[in-house]
Amino acid sequence: MAVPSVLTPQSEDFPKWYQDVVAKAEMADNGPVRGTMVIRPYGYAIWERIQSAIDGRIKLAGAQNAYFPLFIPESYLSKEAEHVEGFSPELAVVTHAGGERLAEPIVVRPTSETVIGEFMAKWIQSYRDLPLLLNQWANVVRWELRPRLFLRSSEFLWQEGHTAHASAEDASAYAMRIHLRVYNDFLEKVLAVPTFLGIKPPSERFAGATNTMTCEGMMRDGKALQMATSHELGQNFARAFDIYYQSEEGQAQLCFTTSWGASTRLVGGLIMAHGDDNGLVLPPAVAPWVAVVVAVREDEEILAACRRLHEELTHGGVRAQLDDGRRGSFGRRVTDWEMKGVPVRVEVGPRDLAQGLVTVVRRDTGEKFPVALSEVASLVLRLAEDIQRDMYQAATAFRDARTSDVTSLDEAIVAAQSGFARLTWDLVGEAGEARLKAEAMTVRCLQRSDGSIPANDLEEGLIAIIAKSY
RNA sequence: CGGGAAGUAGCGCAGCUUGGUUAGCGCGCCUGGUUUGGGACCAGGAGGCCGCGGGUUCGAAUCCCGCCUUCCCGACCA
Known part of the structure; x- marks a missing residue:
């Protein structure tokens, strides 16, 4: 048909295409305050389907929903050194309320490890109280420098899971379970987005975590998007918030905690993973109307x-x-x-x-x-079944066609202009990460050569997935 | 926060260089009619603190100063 395109074609200007789709499919508008977002009914209906699919999986994994406050005492943030350092630049802080200056400023939560840690400490007494498996659906605020609808808004909606365990092994196994059976299962079966699973290199870890796992999806322009993430927090937060339990032997022991989240960014990922020049393409499982x-x-x-x-x-x-x-x-x-x-x-x-x-x-x-x-x-x-399956296959074929195994950093930089590069982690190192940064690229994750998730970054023979990202 | 671009009707834009009737156009919206197998057409209509504040001037969308916001490219990041 000789009808002029309704949208800016992806090949012409991908970011413009994205904004056009968000506007014309009536997904969201910019809010009046910088970086805020109004989610319109059609966009929210998609989010509700995402929510219910993830929520069901979280409950199957044994976690229970709860709700913690939006406001956090500023002092909580500073109890974990790396955490406060990581989040300070993007905090929204309330200094006045009720017409008066507050004695202690209140932070609008950027994430809830700290408040939840405080309450875990109260609720956990015995090894019999463990594991404590909590989740909350909430909004959080991070004052981002460069906001984009769904992908990075000052306020966003998400689910954040927080758990406490008696041992590092149990914490690690649970984080892995969430990562595979909640996030990756959801991404494959519901969003029809194939992922690369792995751990973040130390430089990209969550502030205060000992290990961060990620699900990296590929968008139609070949860039990566972190679609969900799970953290092992070791005893860092347990130490900061005194989360102790009494063991069978009667000794006080520090807990091991985890946290994991997925946000409204998933809606942006959904748009960019499947959309074409005629607009959104929704997998039946998330479509408000099939x-x-x-x-x-x-x-x-x-x-x-x-x-x-x-x-x-x-x-x-x-x-x-x-x-x-x-x-x-x-x-x-x-x-x-x-x-x-x-x-x-x-x-x-x-x-x-x-x-x-x-x-x-x-x-x-x-x-x-x-x-x-x-x-x-x-x-x-x-x-509906065929489309769900075919979309996953098409997305997988697209991703694989744009993923190349390379043998040097130079080759990786070329390959990652338009897709993902897989390179031995040994060949990257700190100097390599700096070079990638200069090219606006990062190591998205480290995985074993068979694609499975390593326990830590010290394992031998790890592969780095290198790409530009959102 | 650095580099670039832009703010005029819901959206996209022209007008500004060279200040001067009542600020225009396309899309959308409303009314009526004809239409409907891939963005329909005709007629009539509604809708503007020209981003905000100050200045210059008889007179400012237009010139000057300051500020704010949005978008793109970076750094930060779910």
């Missing part, structure tokens, strides 16, 4: 058929939307549904209907099928 029934024109017979189909789909367990044609021309409405990334479109028009047919269209591939009215519901269910 199918939209579109009336080609406003006509009683057509509308009646649309309503029946919509009802049938809904009863069949498909989240379906009805487009009755009141909002303008067919072409315009189709363009809008494509922009929103609805996985399956069911087009009902007079020509097809005369033969008892409708046209079913896949958003991911653009394929169109003529389908008998009686078979629409079952086909949509099957297509």
Whole structure:
């Protein structure tokens, strides 16, 4: 079709494309205060699906939800030296309240290790209280220098898990369990985003952690995005907040803690991992509507058929939307549904209907099928599964095509202009990291040669994944 | 915070160089009509502290000073 593109093409200006999609798919707007974000209903519906998928997995892993306060005494932050150093530059601090200057400034949480640590210390007495597995859904504030909708906003929504364990082994195993069975499982099965799993090099670790694990996804421009992260905090926070338990032998022992989080950034990752020049492309599992029934024109017979189909789909367990044609021309409405990334479109028009047919269209591939009215519901269910699987495969093929094994830092710098480079960690080192930094690249993660997650960065034969990132 | 660009209707922009009727255009929005199988068309209409503050001037969207905000590229980062 000779219709001019609605969006800036990805190949022309990827950041502009991203902003266009966020605006035109009605996902979010900038808030009035720098870096803040208004999440619009369609964007929030996607977030709600992400939330429920992650929340279910967290509960299966045995953690319970709780809620801790937004305001934290400033003194808490300074109890863990690296932590305060890491977060100080981006804190929002309340100095006045109730019309008076506060005796001790209050920090708006940038993350909750400190308050939660304080309460863990109160709640944990015995080894029988361990492990203590907590999670909270909350907003946090980090005064970022360069905000971008969903990817880096001053205030963002997330889930943060915080756990306390009797041993380093137990803490480590739990962090790994969360990383694989909550985050990576969610990313693969729900967001349909393949990842590289690994640990961050020491320079990229979370402030106060002894080990940080990451799930790195590849965006359509070949850049990396950290989509979820899990930290082993060792005894650093336990020491700072006196999180002790009494062992079976009656001795006071310091706990080992973990923390792990995933945020509204996932929505940005979802957009950039699957979107195309016509807009969003949503995997059925996160799509607010898996199918939209579109009336080609406003006509009683057509509308009646649309309503029946919509009802049938809904009863069949498909989240379906009805487009009755009141909002303008067919072409315009189709363009809008494509922009929103609805996985399956069911087009009902007079020509097809005369033969008892409708046209079913896949958003991911653009394929169109003529389908008998009686078979629409079952086909949509099957297509939803196919699309979910095919999108994961397509994303994996894309990532693999843009990932190269290299044998020197020079080659890595070339390869990481447009994708990921895999290079032996020994060949990077501190000097290498500095050179990468000059090229706006980082070591995204370290993994074993078989792709599994190493226990620490001292293991032999580790591979560094090198890329530009968001 | 450094480098670059830009703030004029919901969005995208012109007008500014050379100050001067009532500040324009496209899209969107409202009303009516014709339409509808890939961004429809006609007619009528609503909508502006021209980013904010100060200055120059008879007169400022336009010139001068200061500030703020947004976007892009870095550093920080989920």
